Amino acid sequence: MTRFASANKGISRHYDMQYTGSDFALFTSLTHSDFDDLRMGSRRSHGYEDWGKVYHYIEDGEQVENPNPNIQKNTGYSQTDFMQKVILKLHPKWMLTGNIQYSNSSDIPRFDNLNDYNSVSYDNENDQTIYEGLKYALWNYGPQKRYFYSLQIDHSLNTRLIDSAQFIFAYQDVFESRHVQKFDPNDELELVDRYENVDVYSININLRKKALRYGLEYYYNSVSSNAFITDDRDQNRPYPQTRYPNGGSSMSSIAGFATYSKNFIEQLRLNTGIRYTQNQLDAIFHSVPDVWELPYDNLSYKYTALTGNISLAFHPDDSWKVAQLLQLAFMLQTLMILVSFFTRAVF
Structure with a gap:
């Protein structure tokens, strides 16, 4: 199964396989997602024309202007999730369930910090907002890895x-x-x-x-x-x-x-x-x-x-x-x- 999201050009691919027998069952699941920079809608009917716009971002150690302020730069990331589940019926009154999971991601940018300025003021004379320098050159969560193992025993x-x-x-x-x-x-x-x-x-x-x-x-x-x-x-x-x-x-x-x-x-x-x-x-x-x-x-x-x-x-x-x-x-x-x-x- 493939899913596409237009807001961030995200593509998620999911694969699963299952087998069910009288005393044995198996389920395998794999999901991988790639998300590009998030895009904000251009229609602001509430009247706040600057709401949510991103005017600057850091590139190669320099602050540059965003050619499309509706694009939230440096918000893309990817993620992979895997699960393997096995059910084994040992006896009419005994059942074992094994569960193995693995998750991993790329760097995940902390956008609310990357979009934080040292100072923001409003110029009444020129009717414009003045942004004084981004605060962070880098603020990322590194790759997040998770391993999970469980064994469940059911007895009647x-x-x-x-x-x-x-x-x-x-x-x-x-x-x-x-x-x-x-x-x-x-x-x-x-x-x-x-x-x-x-x-x-x-x-x-x-x-x-x-x-x-x-x-x-x-x-x-x-x-x-x-x-x-x-x-x-x-x-x-x-x-x-x-x-x-x-x-x-x-x-x-x-x-x-x-x-x-x-x-x-x-x-x-x-x-x-x-x-x-x-x-x-x-x-x-x-x-x-x-x-x-x-x-x-x-x-x-x-x-x-x-x-x-x-x-x-x-x-x-x-x-x-x-x-x-x-x-x-x-x-x-x-x-x-x-x-x-x-x-x-x-x-």
């Missing part, structure tokens, strides 16, 4: 506590980077490259007994973060201000949950759920003399939360429904929220 049984059981073991490896260089027409400024690698491990256990569903969930995230700076002599050296703690960081969570549903009558249904979660975050910081120093070299954060919900829905017929919901929730404190505080100090 008939005991006092369990009708069916499902176990899911998964691992995901995510690699991403950010490359930033400010723009100065009189000098080639330093290029900062930041790299992050995230390893994600997870285990899910889902059990069911009639209308009762319960289980356990565990996951562990490990993050490594590095940064380098390249000067005008093309010398690459370590850079202290990483996006996440430079000594590494991790986050883990374990939770138990249960849900229950019941129809009192055909038109009246009760849904309830409860979940207990325990999260822990750890981060290590290596101070760099004469650059930045912290009064501590590690951070540990641990918390628990008990959440739940109960809802009652009444629907006398298909045309209308009355429902009441009561729910407790909490905000998950992530690495992004707690420890990704270095980037803004520089850019």
